[in-house]
Amino acid sequence: MHISIIDLIIFFAYCLLILFVGLFVSRKSKKEAQSAKGYFLAGRGLAWWAVGASIIASNISAEQFVGMSGSGYAIGLAMATYEWIAALGLLIVAKYFIPIFLKKKIFTMPQFLEERFDTRVKTVMAFFWLVVFVFINLTSILYLGALTIEKIMGVPMIIGILGLATFAGIYSIYGGLKAVALTDVIQVVFLVGGGLITTYIALDILGDGEGVIRGFSNLYAQAEDKFHLILDKSHPSYMDLPGISVIIGGLWVANLYYWGCNQYIIQRALAAKSVREAQNGMLFAGFIKLLVPLLVVIPGIAAFALNAPLAKSDEAYPWLLSNLLPVGIKGIAFAALTAAIVSSLASMMNSISTIFTMDIYRSYIRPKAGEANLVHVGRWASFISLVIAVAIAPMLSGLDQAFQYIQEFTGFVSPGALSIFLAGFFYQRATANGALAAALGSFVFSLLMKFLCPGLPWMDRMGIVFLLCCGLIILLRNRAQVSVQPIPRSLFHTGKLFNVLSCVIIAILIGFYCLWW
Structure with missing residues (x-):
């Protein structure tokens, strides 16, 4: 595919800007980066805008731009449910999860599980997360990114994979979370701006010279069947988005797990200056989430309306x-897509290195490791995870909708993990044995139901497995005197601004579902 010199200049200018900022931040914080808190949590000094921008940049990647656009092409607006329900999930996590985590001053999610339960639970979940992050998330981000580069520029997939891995690794492995978070602020500007430009042009073409409003009207008229947020059982994609379950069922398991228990996302909030900064950052991310379907789902539907000749x-x-x-705009859009891919790769590597270093290495290999040694090991953990992902990523080329693949197999871990965290927060009689049973049961139940109940949508399966895991925790509860202190309700107090803006988000969501039910 021909790329103009102007597009290449714009793209390489973006690359140089990100590398310069990432390396500059790393250099400026060299002394701080030699401490574990400085490297893994940016010295706990992130402001709300950095927290929110980094959450969005980490979340939006090739799996959104490419994967969700692909699902938008195949399924339609129903895919927006992931983004719009996520906005509400962010509010719940900000109010009820973040205050608990920040009060305990933890580095990782497994560390919370160790403090609340025991070392066994921490180790099992740390192992599960490392496997999912390396073999599912990191590899899929690389594959989808390389697929896009191959289609646009004709670069062979393996070269694209190596290029993306190198780009993300140069600044993130050395600089740690601070370099990742501050470059994410720039990345968000590119990915939102570039995504909006792409959507604008697609709708303008559909408008036949009468503007984007007419283009959206024409899109709705040509693809009316794709503008439904709730699918009925007759829909061919019902197995992926099973009707009402997307708003009151299993999707909430994936939603609360991803935003509230997932190291990859929550690490940004753990690095905030305060609880208030973390909560406002997640509120900011919630507003951006309302916009994301316009960037990633509508373009897929537009491609369908334009009769795009696609193999998959x-x-x-x-x-x-x-x-x-057109020339110039293509460079900006391509930079936006690359920004999404690279920021997610950098964030994922940082989270993998944090869990491995703090929960595996420091616990079992070298308990008395110094700060500099922990940072050194963290960098090596990032590098090795990237090498593994580079080796595996080409194997995903046989998938049609990679986004659904990611969601389904992450769903083997999420029901048990969410049940454990909720029990750890709010169920004083929850025991380590119950948590361990839920952690192991999540994988076993999911695997059994996948093969024994093949006609059951995986999202419904997640909801059932979550209830089974909760049942295990209750069954193995502490029947003696409760020793865990209850969490004071005052911890969940939020300010007036947070409450008012949260109501605005909820009102917008109600409007969306009333309009496109």
Whole structure:
């Protein structure tokens, strides 16, 4: 695919800007980076805007731009449910999860489990998270990113994978979370701005010269069947988005787990200056989440309306970039997509290194390791995880909708993890044995139900497995005197601004579902 010199200049200017900022921040914080708190949690000094921007940049990657556009092409607006329910999930996590984590001053999610339960629970969950992060998330981000580069620029997939891995690794492995978070602020500007430009041009083309409003009207008229947030059982994609379950069922398991128990996301909030800064950052991220379907789902539906000749759904976004965008704009859009990929890779590597270093290395290999040694091991853990992902990523090329693959297999871990955290927060009689049974039961129940009940949508399966895991925790509860102190209700107090803006988000969500039910 031909790329103009102007597009290449814009793209490489973006690359140089990110590398410069990432390395500059790393250099400025060299002394701080030699401490574990400085490297893994940015010295706990992130402001709300950095927290929110880094959460969004970490979350939005190729799996959104490419994967969700592909699902938008194949399924329609129903895919927006992931983003819009996430906005509400962020509010719940900000109010009820974040105050607990920050009060305990933890580095990782497994560390919380160790403090609340015991070392066994921490180790099992740390192992599960490392496997999912390396073999599912990191590899899929690399694959989808390389797929896009291949479709747009004709770069062979393996070269694209190596290029993305190198780009993300140069500054993130050395600089730690501070370099990742502050470059994420720039990345968010690129990915939101570039995504909006792509959507604007696609709708403008559909408008036949009468503007984007007419384009959206024409899109709705041509693809009316794709503008439904709730699918009925007759829909061919019901197994992926099973009707009402997306708003009152299993999707909430994935939602609360991802935003509230997932090291990859929550690490940004752990690095905030205060509880208030963390909560405002998640509120900021919630507002951006309302906008995300316009960036990643609508383009997929537009590709469908434009009769894009695709071999598989995940080619929708690359097709738009290659065929619709003019010179100059293509470079900006391509930089936006690369920003999304690179920021997610950097964030994922940082979270992998934090869990391995703080929960495995310091616990079992070298308990008395110094600060500099922990940082050194963290950098090596990032590098090795990236090498593994580079080796595995090409194997995903047979998938049609990679986003659904990620969601389904992450769902083997999320029901048990969420049940454990909720029990750890709010169920004083929860025991380590119950938590361990839930952690192991989540994988076993999910695997059994996948093969014994193949006709059950995986999202419904997640909801059932979550209830089974909660049942295990209750069954193995402490029947003697409760020794765990209850959490004071005052810990969950939020300010007036947070409450008012949260109500605004909820009102907008109600409007969306009333409009496109």
